[in-house]
Amino acid sequence: MRIGEVARKTGVKAETIRFYEREGILTAPPRTRSNYRDYGPDEAATLTFIRRARDLGFSMPDVRELLELSNEDDRSCAEVDSLARAHLDQVERKIAALQVMRDELSRMIASCEQYTISDCRIIDNLAASHGP
Template identity: 55%
Template sequence: MSVQVLKIGDLSKATTTKVETIRYYENIGLLPAPSRTTGNYRSYAPEHLARLSFIRRARELGFTLDQVRNLLDLSDEKQRSCESVDAIAREHLRQVDRKISDLKALRAELDSVINQCSCGTIADCRIIDALAPAL
């Protein structure tokens, strides 16, 4: 039984990850360096595909690279309690909630500024006034 190997372009397509990003993840240690063919091409195994898919999904959910690294380290310890994973996810959720709150406040402020605009001249524009620094 042969193990399926992938070239970097195949791995890129399979995970919709840019080749440069794959190399970056290798350089920072998130993705282990693959073996090399006799022609010195990278040769990725199914484990690389699974790990990169994990990284991509975690990044899509907004986890930082450090959080992804921690989650990957924890995922290798199958018998360990998942409390640490839960703590990372809960902290990330708190960060997401803070960002949502900040965006809601930003939206309200923009809405207020826009509603003050009478669509007169630029000289009377409330939006421009709100953006200009007070001297």
């Protein structure tokens, strides 16, 4: 399978696949006579794994770790669990931070009555801090 096909099947762009190879995340596949990368189903599965982990927001270092762990069948999955929990924690923190932003933005926008800049509550809010 050439890179374009595996890209379509896994949802990982060809450029990104080459990037993963350069970075050592994906092992280099064999080449055809004309020097094209020739992928098998295993590589496609790995790429799907990577893409799902990335979609869930795992960092590339985390993905590397998950990939390594996924090959050690006999090992306890406690590490996987703890990695996932740590990541969930980060995601929750990020949500909380964004909710603070959202609430403040909403408040600012609601307070603006759309006259001139000199009356603009949004600009006011940005210019001054809240406390004394």
